[in-house]
Amino acid sequence: MLSIKNLSKEFPVEKGLFSRSNSTVKAVQNVSFDIKKNKVLGLVGESGSGKSTLGKTIMKLLNPTRGKIFFDNEEITQYNKRKMINVRKKLQMIFQDPFASLNPRKNIFDTLSEPILVHKLMDKKNIKDYLIKIIKDVGLNEESLSRFPHEFSGGQRQRIGIARALVLKPEFIIADEPVSALDVSIQAQVLNLLEQIRDSYNLTMIFISHDLSVIEYFCDSVAVMYLGHIVEMAPTKDLFNNPKHSYTKALLSAVPKVKSKNRNKIIIKGDIPSPINPPSGCVFRTRCPNPTHDCKEGNIEMGLIEVSPGHWVDQCCVNCG
Amino acid sequence: MRNTLEVKDLNTYFKSDYGSIKALENISFYIKEGEVLALVGESGSGKTVTSLSIMGLLPPNGFIEKGKIALLTKNNTQINILELSEKKLNQIRGNDVSMVFQEPMTCLNPTMTVGSQIIEVIINHKNISFSAAKKEMIELLKLVEIPEPEQRSTEYPHQLSGGMRQRIMISIALACEPKLIIADEPTTALDVTIQAQLLDLLKKLKNSLVSKTSILFITHNLGIVREIADRIIVMYAGNIVEEGKVSEVFNKPLHPYTIGLIQSLPEFNIENRKKIQPIPGNVPNMNNLPSGCNFNPRCYLVKESCKIQKPDLAKISESRKSRCFEYKQLI
Numbered sequence: 001m002l003s004i005k006n007l008s009k010e011f012p013v014e015k016g017l018f019s020r021s022n023s024t025v026k027a028v029q030n031v032s033f034d035i036k037k038n039k040v041l042g043l044v045g046e047s048g049s050g051k052s053t054l055g056k057t058i059m060k061l062l063n064p065t066r067g068k069i070f071f072d073n074e075e076i077t078q079y080n081k082r083k084m085i086n087v088r089k090k091l092q093m094i095f096q097d098p099f100a101s102l103n104p105r106k107n108i109f110d111t112l113s114e115p116i117l118v119h120k121l122m123d124k125k126n127i128k129d130y131l132i133k134i135i136k137d138v139g140l141n142e143e144s145l146s147r148f149p150h151e152f153s154g155g156q157r158q159r160i161g162i163a164r165a166l167v168l169k170p171e172f173i174i175a176d177e178p179v180s181a182l183d184v185s186i187q188a189q190v191l192n193l194l195e196q197i198r199d200s201y202n203l204t205m206i207f208i209s210h211d212l213s214v215i216e217y218f219c220d221s222v223a224v225m226y227l228g229h230i231v232e233m234a235p236t237k238d239l240f241n242n243p244k245h246s247y248t249k250a251l252l253s254a255v256p257k258v259k260s261k262n263r264n265k266i267i268i269k270g271d272i273p274s275p276i277n278p279p280s281g282c283v284f285r286t287r288c289p290n291p292t293h294d295c296k297e298g299n300i301e302m303g304l305i306e307v308s309p310g311h312w313v314d315q316c317c318v319n320c321g
Numbered sequence: 322m323r324n325t326l327e328v329k330d331l332n333t334y335f336k337s338d339y340g341s342i343k344a345l346e347n348i349s350f351y352i353k354e355g356e357v358l359a360l361v362g363e364s365g366s367g368k369t370v371t372s373l374s375i376m377g378l379l380p381p382n383g384f385i386e387k388g389k390i391a392l393l394t395k396n397n398t399q400i401n402i403l404e405l406s407e408k409k410l411n412q413i414r415g416n417d418v419s420m421v422f423q424e425p426m427t428c429l430n431p432t433m434t435v436g437s438q439i440i441e442v443i444i445n446h447k448n449i450s451f452s453a454a455k456k457e458m459i460e461l462l463k464l465v466e467i468p469e470p471e472q473r474s475t476e477y478p479h480q481l482s483g484g485m486r487q488r489i490m491i492s493i494a495l496a497c498e499p500k501l502i503i504a505d506e507p508t509t510a511l512d513v514t515i516q517a518q519l520l521d522l523l524k525k526l527k528n529s530l531v532s533k534t535s536i537l538f539i540t541h542n543l544g545i546v547r548e549i550a551d552r553i554i555v556m557y558a559g560n561i562v563e564e565g566k567v568s569e570v571f572n573k574p575l576h577p578y579t580i581g582l583i584q585s586l587p588e589f590n591i592e593n594r595k596k597i598q599p600i601p602g603n604v605p606n607m608n609n610l611p612s613g614c615n616f617n618p619r620c621y622l623v624k625e626s627c628k629i630q631k632p633d634l635a636k637i638s639e640s641r642k643s644r645c646f647e648y649k650q651l652i
Contacts, residue, residue, distance in 0.1 A: 046512035153603050183363040184541065188585035188599035195596070210512070217587035217597070254517035256544030257588060258571060267517050271482040 001204045002058070002172060003034040007067035009050075009057045013276060025275050027053040029228040030067070030302070040198065040205040042219030042236070044212060044251075048272055049225040051208045055174045058206070059093055060084050071172070089119055092165040096177035098157035102149040108135070108160055109145040115168050131167070137200070138163045139193055155186035159193065166201065174206045179214060191218060212255050216240050221310070224248050227275055227283040229302055234311040244313040247284050282316035292319055323393060324351045325500050325535040326375070331388035333367075333374050342607050344370045344383070346559045349634075352501065354393075357527060357536045359550035359567070361543065361582075365604050366556040368539045372503045375537075376420055377402060377410045392418060393500055416446040419494040423506040425486035429478040435489045436462075436474025442496045461492040466522060484515035488522070495526070498534070505539045520549055543583065547571060552640070555579050558605055558615040561634055565641040575643040575651050577620045614645075622647045 008031070010024040028050045035041050043051040056062045058069060060076065069077045076087055095101040103111055112134065113127050122130065132142050138159040149157060158178060165173055178194065179187040191214065198205060209215050215222055216236060223233040224247065232245040243249045250268045268287045273279055279286050281298030294300055295316055304312040333345040345367050352358045360368045373379050375390055390402040394417045405413070414420075422428045430438055436458055443454040462470035465488040478486055487507060494502050504523075508516040527536070527549075538550055546553055546567060553570050555563040555578065563576040574580045581600035583589065590597050602619040605611060611618050613628040620627065627646060634644045637652075645651075 046514060155603065183604070184543075184582055184585045185363060185600040186603070188587075188597040189601075191587065192597055192599060211587075212513070213587040217590060250514060254513040256516075256520070256542065256548045258543045258547050258583060258586060259588065265517060265521070267521055268514055269518070271484060271515065272512075 001035050001037045001039075001072065002206075003070040004058065005032050005068045005070075007031045007054070007057060007069065008065045009053050009062060010065045023276055026228050026278055027275060028057060031228075031230055032067075032304075033223060033230070033233060035204055035206070037204055038202060039221065040207055040219045042215035042222040043206060043208045043225060044210065044215050044222060045225035046210060046251075046272055048227070048275060050228040050275075051210075051225050052176055054225070055093070055176050055206060055208050059091065059174060060087075061093075085119070089168050090171045092168060092170040092173050094158075094161050094165045094173060094175040094178045096180055098154065098161040098181075099149065101161060102157065102164075104149050107146055107148050111149075111160070112145070112164055112167050115164070119168060121168065134163050134166055137166070137197065139189075153186075154182055155190060158182060158190050162190075162193065162197065166197065169201070170203070172204045172206075174208070176208045177210070178207075180209065180211065187214075194218070212252065224251065227272060227278055229283055229314070230304065230312075231284065231314045231317070232312065233304065238308075238311050242311075244307060244311070245284075245317045246288050246290070247317075250289070282314065284314075284317070288317075295319070322353045322355075324391075325354050325356075325393050326352045326537070327389070327391040328371075328375070329389040329391075331371070331374060331390065332386040333370055333379065333388075334384055334386055335380075336382040336384070339608055344559055344607060345374065348388075348561060350554055350561065350564065352535045352537060354500075354533050354535060355527075356552065357538055357550045359546040359553045360537060360539045360556060361541065361546055361553060362556035363541060363604055365558075365607070367559040368541075368556055369505055371556075372420070372505050372537065372539055375402065375503065376414060376418065377405070377407075395498075395500060412446075415442055415493075415499070416497045417499055418501040418503065419497070419499045421487070421490050421494050421502065421504040421507045423509050425483065425490045425510075426478060428490060429486060431478055434475050434477055435481065439474070439489070439493055439496055442493055446497045457496075458492075461496060462489075464495065464526075465489075465492045467492075482515075483511055484518060487511065487519060491519075491522070491526075500533070501535050501537065503537045503539070506541070507538075508545065509540070509542070516545075520545065523549060543571075543586065544588075555582070558610060559607060560615060560644060561642070562616065562644045563642065564634070569641060573652070575637060575641065575648045576645050577622050577647075577651075578616050580651070581619070581621075622650065 007028060009028040010026050013023045013025060031054060045051045057064050064077060068075060071087060112131050116122060116127055131145060135145060140159055179190050182190060207219055219236050221235045222239045223230045226247050232248045243252055250266045253266045268289060270287050273286055279298060281300045282295055282302055285291050285295050300316040303315050305315045307313050329349050331345055331348040334341040334343055348371060362368050374385055385403060391399050392402055393399055439458045439461060440454045443457055458474060459470050462474060467473050467488055508519050540546060550567050553567050554561055557578050563579050574583060584598045585600060587597060600619050614631055617623045617627040632644050632646045634642045636642050
């Protein structure tokens with residue numbers, strides 16, 4: 001369904017009024033993966049790891065620096081805005097902050113009907129019935145169509161954000177932290193809703209989150225990102241039961257769990273380095289708990305290798321053990 | 322073991338265009354010396370208002386109608402914070418009780434080096450010279466495990482990472498060895514690996530130097546509660562709905578809201594891939610609370626009586642309380 005090859009995104013650093021910038025923020029580096037139809041890929045990582053940039057680059061909201069994006073066997077990397085319009089019909093996004101992504105001056109009916117009019121999906125007279133169906137699918141009532149975003153609670157607004165992504169009947173949705181801004185009980189409601197619409201609309205999804213338990217619950221496979229690189233990628237069960245990369249291990253053990261107290265936590269020291277000047281070689285080496293000599297010196301190139309079927313790990317960490 | 326803090330029948334209101342809105346209703350609890358008490362609830366449940374009431378930091382439109390907040394000071398006298406003048410309060414804040422906020426960037430002064438901000442607190446409350454205060458400051462930075470403390474103390478907040486800034490906040494809170502530290506979502510804005518570092522630090526501090534210091538830990542993350550707290554209080558719509566030791570409450574919650582909160586966590590539904598059981602509906606508007614029990618519109622145990630009468634916070638055992646008529650069903 002979607003396949004990306006060696007995708008990189010770099011942002012130039014603004015240096016000053018007159019001087020040209022010569023350094024770049026390396027937000028996403030050499031990322032490749034495929035997603036099959038009706039599967040959900042989770043992207044997990046800390047802030048600054050490049051997960052949102054990756055999502056936006058796939059949407060072509062940002063132009064990739066290098067690499068290729070294939071959607072439905074069609075290369076969309078070089079598509080311009082007009083050509084993208086047709087792709088966007090099938091490729092939609094759900095954002096984290098539903099208040100910032102809804103126009104406060106438009107009522108919900110106008111917000112939801114705009115994409116239909118742009119894409120000339122149906123006659124004006126049919127729109128109302130269609131939107132009533134959509135709004136009921138996301139668990140809101142018909143009256144909400146005439147209301148404005150500020151009249152809704154956070155959870156309801158996120159439901160509207162989901163409805164907005166659904167109106168064009170997309171095949172693919174990128175959900176960028178869709179439940180992170182919500183309280184636990186509301187988060188559970190929205191997660192259930194996403195699961196429902198995934199099944200009823202036959203969606204393929206990329207689900208971006210920093211919350212590992214949400215990812216574990218929702219996704220079929222997971223890619224762990226660190227400083228712009230995917231360091232490990234595997235089917236969800238495999239990744240959570242048998243993590244191979246030191247960073248994944250640390251990340252998994254860092255999550256406080258309610259079920260049982262975790263006494264043998266792996267605590268990695270220090271902070272995530274600056275993406276303007278990432279460490280040479282393996283980007284994780286500055287925080288790695290047991291690096292080999294070569295790794296410490298930064299002599300090892302990064303790259304994923306398959307250790308068991310479908311389970312990809314960065315080659316550097318396979319040697320570090 | 323004495324109680325560091327005793328809160329009795331605290332009622333806090335906010336003035337608004339629609340009249341006074343109740344934010345806290347008859348909140349009573351205590352914290353023993355050296356204990357970590359977690360205050361848990363969703364946004365709008367009154368956790369932060371409780372902490373601001375204790376610190377005397379309510380915004381201008383907030384007021385405490387009645388209640389008593391008794392704090393054990395460092396010279397072992399009990400004082401009622403609500404009867405103190407602003408000047409007296411200033412002597413207590415930072416000295417006997419201090420606070421760690423959620424967002425360290427907005428709480429540190431961006432125009433001062435972090436070192437001088439710590440020294441300021443020490444000099445304000447202790448009668449010592451600048452050079453002695455500076456020495457103490459370096460010791461504090463070592464205590465919160467900041468590498469190269471001499472160098473770091475000359476830097477400004479924007480030069481530090483989020484985790485470092487929060488360590489600075491903690492060192493300021495610890496500066497005068499207070500009796501009580503109120504930590505309001507101290508790790509919420511941080512990444513999990515950094516959060517793990519800080520929780521580890523807090524645990525070390527709890528077990529070593531500051532063994533007599535109590536911590537009121539406010540959070541919405543139940544996993545953190547499990548890890549760090551001794552006792553837990555669950556709040557809902559301005560009320561305490563459940564209270565108990567952490568292990569007791571997580572093993573056998575005795576209020577439908579607590580049960581709902583725990584079952585909403587994805588971690589409980591992964592193994593058998595069953596659907597999450599969310600709590601239906603939304604947190605009620607404090608301006609328009611339901612009659613009877615505040616939780617009754619969302620409760621799965623609801624009876625007719627719940628819609629008429631409001632349950633009291635019933636004492637179940639020495640350590641446990643629940644605000645539910647039907648708690649016996651849950652035992």
